[in-house]
Amino acid sequence: MKTTLEIIERAISEFKTVGIAYSGGADSTVLLDIIYRHTPHRPPVVFVNSKMEYPETENFVADVCKKYNAELFVATPKREPLEQWRRSGWPMLGKLSARLWSRGHKDAGFKCDVSACCRNMKIAPGRKMFKKLGLKLQFTGQRGGQDDRLRGLREIKDGSIHTPKADGLAICNPLLGWTDTMIRRYQERHQLPKHPAKSRGAVTIGCVYCGGGAQFTISNYRLLRKTWPEAWRRFIVEYRGGEIILAIKYDEPLEMIREAINLAGGLEYLADSRPWIFDFLRFSPLQGYSK
Numbered sequence: 001m002k003t004t005l006e007i008i009e010r011a012i013s014e015f016k017t018v019g020i021a022y023s024g025g026a027d028s029t030v031l032l033d034i035i036y037r038h039t040p041h042r043p044p045v046v047f048v049n050s051k052m053e054y055p056e057t058e059n060f061v062a063d064v065c066k067k068y069n070a071e072l073f074v075a076t077p078k079r080e081p082l083e084q085w086r087r088s089g090w091p092m093l094g095k096l097s098a099r100l101w102s103r104g105h106k107d108a109g110f111k112c113d114v115s116a117c118c119r120n121m122k123i124a125p126g127r128k129m130f131k132k133l134g135l136k137l138q139f140t141g142q143r144g145g146q147d148d149r150l151r152g153l154r155e156i157k158d159g160s161i162h163t164p165k166a167d168g169l170a171i172c173n174p175l176l177g178w179t180d181t182m183i184r185r186y187q188e189r190h191q192l193p194k195h196p197a198k199s200r201g202a203v204t205i206g207c208v209y210c211g212g213g214a215q216f217t218i219s220n221y222r223l224l225r226k227t228w229p230e231a232w233r234r235f236i237v238e239y240r241g242g243e244i245i246l247a248i249k250y251d252e253p254l255e256m257i258r259e260a261i262n263l264a265g266g267l268e269y270l271a272d273s274r275p276w277i278f279d280f281l282r283f284s285p286l287q288g289y290s291k
Contacts, residue, residue: 004174005038007160008139011172012041014161015137018172019044019130020070024053024061024195025205027141030186031175035139036068037190044071044133048126052081052207054197054228064193075129077121081209082239084120089113090244092211093281101248109254110244114212122207127169137161137170143178200227209235211245215281221245222279236271236278243267248281 012018020035022028022045035041047061058074065072077084085091089111093101098112105112130138163170175183187194195205201223208224208231224232236242247257261267270277 004034007174008035008039011137011161015170017135018137018139019046019135020139021126022047022061023206024057026183026187027143027175029192030183031139031141033190033192044073046073046075046126046129048075048122050077050121050207052209054208056196060195073129075125077125084117088116091117091209092248093215094212107253108247130169137172139172139174141175142173143175197227202227211281215286217285217287219280225275233271237268242271242278245278245281
């Protein structure tokens with residue numbers, strides 16, 4: 001906690017006008033509470049509605065901000081999710097894995113780029129709002145090496161405060177080094193509010209269609225099928241994301257997968273009769289992924 005507060009004070013001292021990026025998840029709720037409970041600062045809060053959030057998220061975010069009397073601003077992306085995926089790539093495999101997959105699948109019939117989705121639907125709208133408000137620094141609940149390999153490398157490279165050239169906005173991650181246990185204990189000690197989807201089995205709060213971890217045992221698609229069946233079906237059948245999942249899983253071109261789906265009775269039939277085949281991007285999911 002001492003280190004976290006030192007990072008917060010150093011950031012505010014250097015950049016003066018700051019804000020908090022808030023998703024409604026556990027990490028950003030802890031960060032919001034720390035700043036409002038343990039410091040005299042009252043920075044505004046920015047929430048990005050990516051159009052891929054749980055239905056309760058925006059109201060939950062508003063209620064939490066009201067509890068702290070925090071000023072809330074909501075940003076939205078210009079594109080719809082399906083337009084983004086068709087244009088730049090489907091949000092599959094995770095940032096590093098998608099890059100490696102793309103190198104060997106140039107004739108797959110579709111693109112796979114979770115980084116572009118994250119950038120255009122979440123990061124860019126949020127940072128645009130920060131700059132519109134005249135803020136110089138964005139606090140985030142990112143936990144660096146505790147989250148994934150790429151973030152761990154960035155933690156070593158950038159430290160707790162850095163300024164990406166593409167945005168001209170400083171980013172501060174005061175929770176670097178916090179573990180899941182530390183987050184949970186802080187939540188329990190201060191009885192922090194939890195997102196309603198957690199009670200239905202959601203593990204993380206954010207873009208529900210993200211397949212960044214769908215090759216691991218805790219897959220967003222498997223969880224979404226249970227926590228929000230209507231959204232899962234919309235993604236699998238209406239958006240035809242099921243085709244993309246099977247193309248990656250079977251390592252076959254999209255055209256061949258579509259033929260096989262038609263022979264099996266169609267995408268809707270498979271979603272009704274064998275929904276579990278869309279749970280993972282691998283036949284044998286990798287173990288140990290929790291974010």
